[in-house]
Amino acid sequence: MKKTKLELxxxxxxxxxxxxxxxxxEHPDKSYHAATRREGDLFDNLLIKGDNLLALKxxxxxxxxxxxxxYIDPPFNTKQAFPNYDDGMEHSLWLSLMRxxxxxxxxxxxxDGTMFVHIDDNELAYLMVVCDEIFGRSNxxxxxxxxxxxxxxxxxxxxxxxxxxxxxxxxxKDKSLWKPNRVFSARASRDKRYGRFIVNRADxxxxxxxxxxxxxxxRHVGIPQKELKKRLGDDLEPQLEAFVVENAESVIxxxxxxxxxxxxxxxxxxxxxxxxxKEIFCLERADHADLxxxxxxxxxxxxxKLKLVDGQYVAGEPLTTIWDDILSxxxxxxxxxxxxxxxxxxxxxxxxxxxxxAKGELVLDSFAGSGTTGAVAHKxxxxxxxxxxxxxxxxxxxxxxxxVVDGVDQGGITxxxxxxxxxxxxxxxxxxxxxEKDRWGNWVISSEYNGPMLAEAMCKHLGFTYxxxxxxxxxxxxxxxxxxxxxxxxxxxxxxxxxxxxxxEVGPRRTLMICAKAFSGNLDAFANLxxxxxxxxxxxxxxxxxxDYSLNVAAxxxxxxxxxxxxxxxxxxxxxxxxx
Numbered sequence: 001m002k003k004t005k006l007e008l009x010x011x012x013x014x015x016x017x018x019x020x021x022x023x024x025x026e027h028p029d030k031s032y033h034a035a036t037r038r039e040g041d042l043f044d045n046l047l048i049k050g051d052n053l054l055a056l057k058x059x060x061x062x063x064x065x066x067x068x069x070x071y072i073d074p075p076f077n078t079k080q081a082f083p084n085y086d087d088g089m090e091h092s093l094w095l096s097l098m099r100x101x102x103x104x105x106x107x108x109x110x111x112d113g114t115m116f117v118h119i120d121d122n123e124l125a126y127l128m129v130v131c132d133e134i135f136g137r138s139n140x141x142x143x144x145x146x147x148x149x150x151x152x153x154x155x156x157x158x159x160x161x162x163x164x165x166x167x168x169x170x171x172x173k174d175k176s177l178w179k180p181n182r183v184f185s186a187r188a189s190r191d192k193r194y195g196r197f198i199v200n201r202a203d204x205x206x207x208x209x210x211x212x213x214x215x216x217x218x219r220h221v222g223i224p225q226k227e228l229k230k231r232l233g234d235d236l237e238p239q240l241e242a243f244v245v246e247n248a249e250s251v252i253x254x255x256x257x258x259x260x261x262x263x264x265x266x267x268x269x270x271x272x273x274x275x276x277x278k279e280i281f282c283l284e285r286a287d288h289a290d291l292x293x294x295x296x297x298x299x300x301x302x303x304x305k306l307k308l309v310d311g312q313y314v315a316g317e318p319l320t321t322i323w324d325d326i327l328s329x330x331x332x333x334x335x336x337x338x339x340x341x342x343x344x345x346x347x348x349x350x351x352x353x354x355x356x357x358a359k360g361e362l363v364l365d366s367f368a369g370s371g372t373t374g375a376v377a378h379k380x381x382x383x384x385x386x387x388x389x390x391x392x393x394x395x396x397x398x399x400x401x402x403x404v405v406d407g408v409d410q411g412g413i414t415x416x417x418x419x420x421x422x423x424x425x426x427x428x429x430x431x432x433x434x435x436e437k438d439r440w441g442n443w444v445i446s447s448e449y450n451g452p453m454l455a456e457a458m459c460k461h462l463g464f465t466y467x468x469x470x471x472x473x474x475x476x477x478x479x480x481x482x483x484x485x486x487x488x489x490x491x492x493x494x495x496x497x498x499x500x501x502x503x504x505e506v507g508p509r510r511t512l513m514i515c516a517k518a519f520s521g522n523l524d525a526f527a528n529l530x531x532x533x534x535x536x537x538x539x540x541x542x543x544x545x546x547x548d549y550s551l552n553v554a555a556x557x558x559x560x561x562x563x564x565x566x567x568x569x570x571x572x573x574x575x576x577x578x579x580x
Contacts (some may be wrong), residue, residue, distance in 0.1 A: 008129040010092040019057040020542035021460035024428040032402050033424025041423040046385040049393040050430035052366040056104035067108045073118040103133050112177040114356035117169040135171040144168035147324035182317030183355050184307035190241045194253040194302045201250040210254040226547035248303035257298045311416035346412030349376040371397035377402050379419040435544040455489040458515050489515045496521020
């Protein structure tokens, strides 16, 4: 029987674009670096202006399997026109274009890499099925609910359920290799079970004296306990919480240990403590925290609950799938750029990178938007790549990253990670299409390509690493695929005699693929040479001359008017248009 698989289908799903592997052109006048170099600074970060699907294809030759973490915040397909990009299109077109990007992003991920996709509920279900198909359902890690707003303002007026959340899909490239970092979030409120206080914590434990937390705080602020609420009002709990954190080593909670789950030494100490309830006992342990006992109860210290979260020690708890502690207000102040309704909090991106990356590792965002991902990655010491097709690559992203490099950006996570500035980035655009039509309609090499650009482009097309020789005697070494296999690219027409000379220079232990305009003579006479004509040898490899695969509703063709008696589904109206 024919095997079937569970998948989401839509019109145009099998229409795959044949992407041209473009080369990247650096613009030194737009690249940027700090005035001085310090140890640990990262300079080879990439900001690429251009279509993100073409950019991902361009990156594959050098970065496949090297990206540790991807975070993308694609257009949500809400059918609302945002100022910075059009965010609405037919489901089928949106799914096709997202599917292609996800496939290339997966190729770029390292074997132990992580993918974060930020989305709202308009396409959540569909996107999840597509991600399951590309990454494998078994590699789905979590679906995070991110509280990005509150039920206030105009949203609270409308009847029904108020939407205040987005979602983040987390996928591993290979779950068996996935090793996330331990991440904590701040507790919403102080754990009030810790209600006792050691008055003389610095003394030997045998002389410790205890009182209530309320009494200790009362003495600290010089206000009688009965008047605390009246005199401090709404400031009581914040001040008390600050006092607890500052004196966490002294704030305790007595708790009955599980007698049958502890070691024999601990059980013996518990027995001693219960026999002498007025004494304080301590069991020193090399591999665990020391065990303090009073009356058979263990003393739990609030200091053991404190975790370093965003640069501050707070009562922490393990990260859950509900992220409601990251505020999305005052985002207009982050980065010094305006990006209404599209900017994400730096703290949100930081949490993703905390979970799935380490300093020096490479992260990528192919929907750069306002540049939040790069700003966060730079401050956290990650290497980064960002891609943005729009003009705000120049008006938003580059200026924001320049402020980060200069250390003048004091918003977002700057204080949490103690960022002072440094490093830099390189600014690239995609090269034009390698082939263009001449006035007679024939495909020819673009006039914008010089010799080195052509050689690099052919290396990408034929699977070679662009590595031109520095030895003038081996001028023919433009690319390399192994220790003995090389590529030579020229726009000349090579004669039989020219091929003979090349064959002798290459020698019997090496092979050379030659890409040239034309050849003459007996091409089979040289066993160590392979000859390819350009552009004819690559004509059918790609879609030439196409520069825009963007998620842009303006690119949608006009739908044919439906017959009056037809009430077919939405996808029928865009049959065959999924790739635009």
